[in-house]
Amino acid sequence: MRKYVIMGVQGSGKGTQSAQLCETFDLVPIGVGDMLRWNIQHHTKLGAQVRRVVAAGELVGDDLVEETVRDRLQQHDWNYGFVVDGFPRNARQAEFFLESFDIDAVINLELPDEEVERRVLSRRLCSTCGLDYNLIAHRPAVEDACDVCGGRLVARDDDTPEALATRLREYYEKTAPVIEIFERKEFVVRIDATSSKEEVFEDICARLGLPLAPATPAD
Helix, strand or coil, X not given: CEEEEEEECCCCCHHHHHHHHHHHHCCEEEEHHHHHHHHHHXXXXXXXXXXXXXXXXXXXXXXXXXXXXXXHHCCCCCXXXXXXECCCCCHHHHHHHHHHXXXXXXXXXXXXXXXXXXXXXXXXXXXXCCCEEECCCECXXXXXXXXXXXXXXXXXXXXXHHHHHHHHHHHHHHHHHHHHHHHHHCCEEEEEXXXXXXXXXXXXXXXXXXXXXXXXXXX
């Protein structure tokens, strides 16, 4: 059983590495954002609460987030473990998490601010079909045009240097205490996320003692 939390600043490849860990080692991805969206789409009681908060233009509070994570982890629908992405985001959530669940390691993907800016400000979105692009790793065949529908590629409204600087400041202010709490009680692996996604994944596996080619169960 492998139970991990993955953390990282925007643009660090957190979602990519979480997905790769889950695919390679048959772990279950537990993303807080995905869970909140699922509850809204399926009209659950929790989803109705989240919808009201979002409609009011407010952030989803700790109590709702904690309830979402608790309900999800209590399902115990994994055979080999899970990777939690997007939680905890502040000291209170970290304390709650450690009181409620045992984990094997926290993976913290680290990326210099200038590289975060380079990656994030290279993102584009098709204004017609919504397909995501990154001009560093996924350039369209025709400049500023979607490969699928031909729609115009645009930057996200909140992908500006000023908005990114605000997000980074808030991330560090909230995350630093979380890392400190985890380091007192858990195994925190700090990973240099400036390398390619393949090299970052290899580094994660090496630091966690995971085989890059997990053994296939015998028939």
